[in-house]
Amino acid sequence: QKEVEQNSGPLSVPEGAIASLNCTYSDRGSQSFFWYRQYSGKSPELIMSIYSNGDKEDGRFTAQLNKASQYVSLLIRDSQPSDSATYLCAVSGGSYIPTFGRGTSLIVHP
């Protein structure tokens, strides 16, 4: 059973701060890692993917991957109230269908 673990939160950060969201996974053979954002009552939308160890930056978002420690994280710089959502981590290996974590709720307060 491939497992993906996320702290359900909520994670509360002030506007302008850095939000750090973490995800751990059980399958050492995992190769592809995704972060989705889901606003309340809406469908998930892909915001980041990462495949290699290290950091990948896209605007205010940075995904970090450490395969040796089996964790992937998402940093959101200069957090805005509009970033308040649930963030889902998804992990897959090769051709197998991704396993999703249960998500972390992020609240950015003014």
Next chain:
Amino acid sequence: NAGVTQTPKFQVLKTGQSMTLQCAQDMNHNSMYWYRQDPGMGLRLIYYSASEGTTDKGEVPNGYNVSRLNKREFSLRLESAAPSQTSVYFCASDPPEVTHYYTFGSGTRLTVV
């Protein structure tokens, strides 16, 4: 607008009733998926279709059937609905060149009473 379209958006069923959830994508994607999302459980895969004419079970297939009608359409059928099938159902598709870059539909909120 290009994307994944699901119908209906809301549905209330009585236990034992049947219904079909419809999903269509206009992005020429080969693969399509059905997920359910329950509070505290995350997204769980019900069935998927890697290409037209093929379907495979996911993590939670019991009580469901699917049909890949053509490349665009992938339907999910509940033959005899149960209260345990109360959930939000999402259809998704992804392009062959970037596997698992999902585009999700807007979801169907199903309540079985």
